[in-house]
Amino acid sequence: MVKSHNILVLPGDGIGPEVMAEAVKVLETFETSERKFQLRQELIGGCSIDATGKSVTEEVKQAALNSDAVLFAAVGGPKWDNARRGLDGPEGGLLQLRKAMDIYANLRPCSATSPSASIAKEFSPFREKIIDGVDFVVVRENCGGAYFGRKVEDPTYENMGLIDILSAMDEWGYSEEEIKRVARLSAEIALRHDPPWPVISLDKANVLASSRLWRRVVEKTIAEEYPQVKLVHQLADSASLIMATNPRSLNGVILADNTFGDMLSDQAGSIVGTLGVLPSASLNGLPGDKNLKTRPYGLYEPTHGSAPTIAGKNIANPVAMILCVAQMFRYSLDMEREAQQVEDAVRKVLDSGLRTPDLRGKSSTTEVGDAIVAAL
Numbered sequence: 125m126v127k128s129h130n131i132l133v134l135p136g137d138g139i140g141p142e143v144m145a146e147a148v149k150v151l152e153t154f155e156t157s158e159r160k161f162q163l164r165q166e167l168i169g170g171c172s173i174d175a176t177g178k179s180v181t182e183e184v185k186q187a188a189l190n191s192d193a194v195l196f197a198a199v200g201g202p203k204w205d206n207a208r209r210g211l212d213g214p215e216g217g218l219l220q221l222r223k224a225m226d227i228y229a230n231l232r233p234c235s236a237t238s239p240s241a242s243i244a245k246e247f248s249p250f251r252e253k254i255i256d257g258v259d260f261v262v263v264r265e266n267c268g269g270a271y272f273g274r275k276v277e278d279p280t281y282e283n284m285g286l287i288d289i290l291s292a293m294d295e296w297g298y299s300e301e302e303i304k305r306v307a308r309l310s311a312e313i314a315l316r317h318d319p320p321w322p323v324i325s326l327d328k329a330n331v332l333a334s335s336r337l338w339r340r341v342v343e344k345t346i347a348e349e350y351p352q353v354k355l356v357h358q359l360a361d362s363a364s365l366i367m368a369t370n371p372r373s374l375n376g377v378i379l380a381d382n383t384f385g386d387m388l389s390d391q392a393g394s395i396v397g398t399l400g401v402l403p404s405a406s407l408n409g410l411p412g413d414k415n416l417k418t419r420p421y422g423l424y425e426p427t428h429g430s431a432p433t434i435a436g437k438n439i440a441n442p443v444a445m446i447l448c449v450a451q452m453f454r455y456s457l458d459m460e461r462e463a464q465q466v467e468d469a470v471r472k473v474l475d476s477g478l479r480t481p482d483l484r485g486k487s488s489t490t491e492v493g494d495a496i497v498a499a500l
């Protein structure tokens with residue numbers, strides 16, 4: 125029987141279409157007589173605002189809900205800076221999609237050997253003995269907190285930066301259930317390792333009310349449901365220092381709310397020395413999750429953005445986007461063997477020295493993509 129996977133492809137803005145083209149090339153090499161990918165490409169972000177007036181349309185959200193997985197590249201850019209209003213700006217398209225799909229856990233792995241030890245060795249600003257053996261995944265709560273709370277902005281301003289905004293507010297709230305589900309998913313990831321990884325939960329319980337609830341709920345959930353998982357509470361600000369001084373001590377699952385997770389996962393880019401190689405997976409549950417009330421949803425996006433200054437030059441690094449294909453194989457399509465094949469091919473190409481200019485290489489986006497396809 126032929127297996128057919130419906131994949132929604134959202135290239136977005138800036139370097140998005142360039143890196144997505146390479147990811148699609150890699151994906152298509154896995155088509156066989158038994159496995160087909162039905163790709164549907166749609167607009168999101170600034171390009172969607174230009175075409176439809178909306179950063180994401182209801183039709184695209186519906187397409188995401190009907191697909192087996194979503195590949196997303198990047199949104200935003202200076203052209204739309206003045207259109208940046210809450211969920212209506214280009215970045216809001218991505219936020220709306222995360223909410224519509226209820227993909228509440230964003231997994232952002234970082235290790236000194238993935239995608240390639242040679243990259244971390246050469247590009248990390250840290251000494252080798254600091255980053256040696258670093259291996260963690262940031263599990264970022266993706267559908268709540270300050271990102272989705274009530275927003276109050278001065279309604280009179282027309283152009284961001286041109287007229288004074290006298291006051292503004294982002295409500296940063298969490299419910300027990302929102303915290304519980306992401307704590308459970310983190311513990312499940314911890315248990316996939318032998319011996320189980322610790323869960324290191326970040327908060328600012330010394331200051332924020334939402335963090336105090338966060339700490340209580342994480343504590344109770346893990347103690348009652350996952351007693352075999354070691355839980356460590358860490359203040360988010362000092363976690364940021366530890367990531368730069370002794371990152372190995374954060375090895376495990378780093379569980380964080382939406383804002384802290386966003387910041388810490390970018391900081392994790394400093395361990396490997398570039399954001400251009402870090403993928404991420406946003407999920408509404410792990411494969412086989414018995415609590416899932418809907419079909420499994422997965423959206424796969426690089427940690428980096430639309431890099432407007434290098435867009436259109438065929439020099440963007442496609443590796444993070446290509447590694448998103450591996451994540452999609454792993455979490456949405458039950459293709460672990462193929463996921464590892466992609467990761468091995470990426471490692472081989474990076475170790476061979478064939479790299480884009482962000483990694484001091486001379487190769488173009490398409491050359492790196494072609495080399496990865498050839499290495500598969």
Ligand SMILES: NC(=O)c1ccc[n+]([C@@H]2O[C@H](COP(=O)([O-])OP(=O)(O)OC[C@H]3O[C@@H](n4cnc5c(N)ncnc54)[C@H](O)[C@@H]3O)[C@@H](O)[C@H]2O)c1
Pocket residue numbers: 139143197198199200201202215218399400425426427428429430431432433434439440441442444482
């Ligand atoms: N998920 C997303 O769509 C996403 C994420 C972050 C930022 N953004 C948006 O992207 C725009 C630019 O933001 P920024 O500059 O803060 O972050 P960015 O990640 O786009 O760029 C940061 C730096 O990394 C470089 N870089 C990023 N990706 C690269 C790649 N694949 N290859 C080579 N170099 C790469 C850029 O040239 C730049 O020097 C903004 O509009 C922002 O809102 C979008």
Ligand SMILES: CC(C)[C@H](C(=O)O)[C@@H](O)C(=O)O
Pocket residue numbers: 215216218219386427
């Ligand atoms: C583009 C923006 C909405 C997004 C975020 O803040 O979540 C980005 O920074 C990310 O990390 O995916």
Ligand SMILES: [Mg+2]
Pocket residue numbers: 386387390427
């Ligand atoms: Mg970010």
